[in-house]
Amino acid sequence: MSTDTGTNWAAFTAAEPTFAKTVEERFAAYTHHVLATLRKDGSPRTTGLEVRFLDGELWLGMMPNSLKALDLRRDPRFALQANPGEGTGMGGGDVRIGGRAIEVEDAGTRSRYAEEVEPPEPFHLFRTELTEVVRTYVEDDAYLVVQVWKPGEPVRTLKRT
Numbered sequence: 001m002s003t004d005t006g007t008n009w010a011a012f013t014a015a016e017p018t019f020a021k022t023v024e025e026r027f028a029a030y031t032h033h034v035l036a037t038l039r040k041d042g043s044p045r046t047t048g049l050e051v052r053f054l055d056g057e058l059w060l061g062m063m064p065n066s067l068k069a070l071d072l073r074r075d076p077r078f079a080l081q082a083n084p085g086e087g088t089g090m091g092g093g094d095v096r097i098g099g100r101a102i103e104v105e106d107a108g109t110r111s112r113y114a115e116e117v118e119p120p121e122p123f124h125l126f127r128t129e130l131t132e133v134v135r136t137y138v139e140d141d142a143y144l145v146v147q148v149w150k151p152g153e154p155v156r157t158l159k160r161t
Helices: 007-014 017-028 069-076 105-117
Strands: 033-038 045-048 051-054 055-062 077-081 094-104 122-140 141-149 157-160
Touching: 007 017, 007 055, 007 122, 017 051, 017 094, 017 122, 033 055, 033 069, 045 069, 055 069, 055 105, 069 094, 069 122, 105 122
Parallel strands: none
Antiparallel strands: 033 045, 033 077, 051 055, 055 122, 077 094, 094 122, 122 141, 141 157
16 A cells, blocks of 8 residues: 555545545445446546445456456546435435556455355456545535545545535
C-alpha cells in the first residue's frame, strides 16, 4: 500500500469511520451499481456490477473475460457509482469511489472470497486501491454538500447554495 497508488477500504474506514459507514450503507441499499472503466482507445465504458466489502477490502467480482475485466487488466483505473435508486430521494446522498483495481490471483484469497460470496465459477476478482471517495447530498433543502476524501488527507467539505 503506497500513497501514490491509493489505499484499501480498511485504511479509509480507520481514517474516516463515519464517512465510510455512510458509503457502505449507500452501496448496501441496492445490489447493482455502475462501474466505469477505460476501453483500449481511452474512451469510457460503463457497466453494471455488484460489489462486496469484506475483510477490509472493497472487492469487484466479474465474469471471465468480460469487457470490464479486460479493461481493468489493461488499465486499472476505475470509477464506481452507487446505484441512485428510484426517484430523486437518494437517501445517504450520491456516492462515488475512484481508484485502481488489482486482479487477485492468490488461490487462498480467491477461495475465501468464493466461500463468502458464492460467485459463479470461474470469475475474475479485483481488490481496490482507493484514490478518492466522494459523497454529494442536499442539506436542509438549501445546500448542496460535497464531501471529498483522498488518501492521506482529511475529508474536504464544500457547501453551495
